[in-house]
Amino acid sequence: MSSQAYYVPAQSRWPILASVSLFLMAYGAATLINALSAESGGMLGLVLLLLGALCMGLIMVGWFGHVIDESGQGLYSDQMDRSFRWGMSWFIFSEIMFFAAFFGTLFYVRVLAVPWLGGEGEKGVSNMLWQGFEATWPLMTTPDMNAFPGPEGLIDPLHLPLINTLLLLSSSVTVTVAHYRLKQDRRSQVILWLLLTVVLGCAFLLFQVLEYVEAYHELGLTLQAGIYGATFFILTGFHGMHVTLGTLMLFIILLRVIRGHFAPDHHFGFEAVSWYWHFVDVVWVGLFLFVYLL
């Protein structure tokens, strides 16, 4: 094994502070959402949520800063590096399973639930509850149009979504180019390619916002528009949140490169972010295919 002993950190205040912040965020979010539904107040929840989020942000800066310091002091062996790698890989696996739950929902609804409601197949008897309902996908006419008015129009997959696909796919390429330049220690090039990646991520997010505005204001495609709207927004919404987080992470990596962090042979922080970015990219390809195109 390696000649270095494994680095076991001393006591740390960050985790318990992070637990308190997470609790504030969760309690605040629940209080806020309940108040919004009851249409009464909501200030307390909002304050707790924002306070928790602010503390969490500061803690992340402090905690990661501490880790970066330790790494800079050379306390981390190759074995430590492998622990980080296993950690990040399994974290991404957990994210994949999170999206799998929503993709599974989409497939179940498209392949089984909606056709059954429309009277198809062995379980089609449920159609007697919704007489006259016809199964189509995308589902424009819901079984109960008063409770869940279906969408009037759909997003054209070959317009904004196609542009977004190209943006995100090329951003995967640019982050990889940045990684190769980092390995060659050509730092100005790294900054350039990373900056390009961040810009592509931001452009993606901008188009996604435009798409949502169009969906809500022109197409009647909302969260309340039946199962098509529900699956559409939960999949693209959570993906959008992940792109936001990924872009933020890329931006932080960019700042770190500018400040002179990362060696050509030792830059796991960089790699972890680029793994995450590729993961977000792959999820998008699934989304583009199964939510927009097919």
Add this chain to the structure above:
Amino acid sequence: MGSLEQTVHSTDHHGPAKGITRWLYTTNHKDIGTLYLLFSLTMFFVGGCMALTIRAELFQPGLQLIMPEFFNQMTTMHGLIMVFGAVMPAFVGLANWMIPMMVGSPDMALPRMNNWSFWILPFAFVMMLSTLLMEGGAPNFGWTFYAPLSTTYAPPSVTYFIFAVHMMGISSIMGAINVIATILNMRAPGMKLMDMPLFVWTWLITAFLLIAVMPVLAGVVTMMLMDIHFGTSFFDAAGGGDPVLFQHVFWFFGHPEVYIMILPAFGIVSEIIPTFARKRLFGYTSMVYATGSIAILSFIVWAHHMFTVGLPLAGELFFMYTTMLIAVPTGVKVFNWVATMFRGSMTFETPMLFSLAFVVLFTIGGFSGLMLAIAPADFQYHDTYFVVAHFHYVLVPGSIFSIMAAAYYWLPKWTGHMYNEAMGKLHFWLSFIGVNITFFPMHFLGLAGMPRRIPDYALQFADFNMVATFGAFLFGFSQLIFVYNVISCARSGKKATARVWEGSHGLEWTLPSPPPYHSFTEPPVFTNPHRENS
């Protein structure tokens, strides 16, 4: 060597800190393991009080003590607390204590994240328990929180429940990532995967299951949240969704979850039986493959919880056969445990007694599971007390007994003192008798048609219910003996040797009892005495 001295130095000067900060800021796997175990014990008693409330109400037919609404809150909270607050944290606590010592590493791979994994839990459960005091009461829809009962008809506190589940999920996923990184990366030089103790193997596979399914649980509660507050129709047919979809997603998490609560138990029993039979574990390799097979099968059996919801015939058949298939690797395990004991020099200390009871009573729970797996028969058993009997047999004399066995087995290692053997045996026999008096009559109640989750019942069920309640109180109060035994063992008692048990094997027994604050500051060289070419 300079860097080695530096790191050894930096690990030495932070021994246990004084006061409360030792526990709040700790990065030590033993401290965190202790925290997990104490938290689990606390939750075991909280959930246990709820169970006794339920049993007290069911002592006689008619409404005696509590209102039906509160009864529903008790069944819901009892289930959630026992699953997420008692059983799972107990296994994570054991993993924290034992895995670094068993694989010969100084600590867990990511010690600060380890602390965070634990300290999220008390906050999550404060939030969960606070719902009992909220307007409309605590969640009352059963621990499986089926839609639309948990969406359209739920009390407002469901929102807090959802976020509490999210917090538990974050905690579990980080804990599992830590376990995997430790096992894959921190083994002593020379220890190959197939040299690892079975407790380590079963935890490796459990951690994989956790990372795979906890995010799915997060997904399903998120869809609930959207349906309740943001007008989506995932579980509402009026918008094209499907309430049965909830059950599919929930049980895709839920079935692997039940193996999360039993695979580490298999590992524990596979450690203890060879020690007290003074023989090598029979069929080590087949044990590993059986554990892996159970884990893989657990992903394709989920709808056996849903035979009566109106699945297509092909679905009923598929899930029936895959479920029955699980009996094969499980049978391999039971066979191996029995074969390990065959012609062994057995002694019956408390950990061995709990392990033997585990093998017998878990097998009973397994067989009633096989009965439930038969789709046409399940139409009769579904949602009756037979199901309650089945899963309590695998969880109480299964998971809980294995946790008790593990506690007695490793307590001398942890504290440096032997526990009181006579008191341990008393605890075992009272628990063993109590468990069977509680849960065995439930089989008959279920077969006679008594539904689960009801506060009142028809007169013909009265006798068996009275017996079950008697057993529940016997079992519940006998656990106080365990608490007393643990506390007195932590304070004083006969000095324990490093080996503790005559027949024990493994790296954890090469350390003194109690072990040093940092288990192995330098990795030990591991050689498997049973591997010829090592």
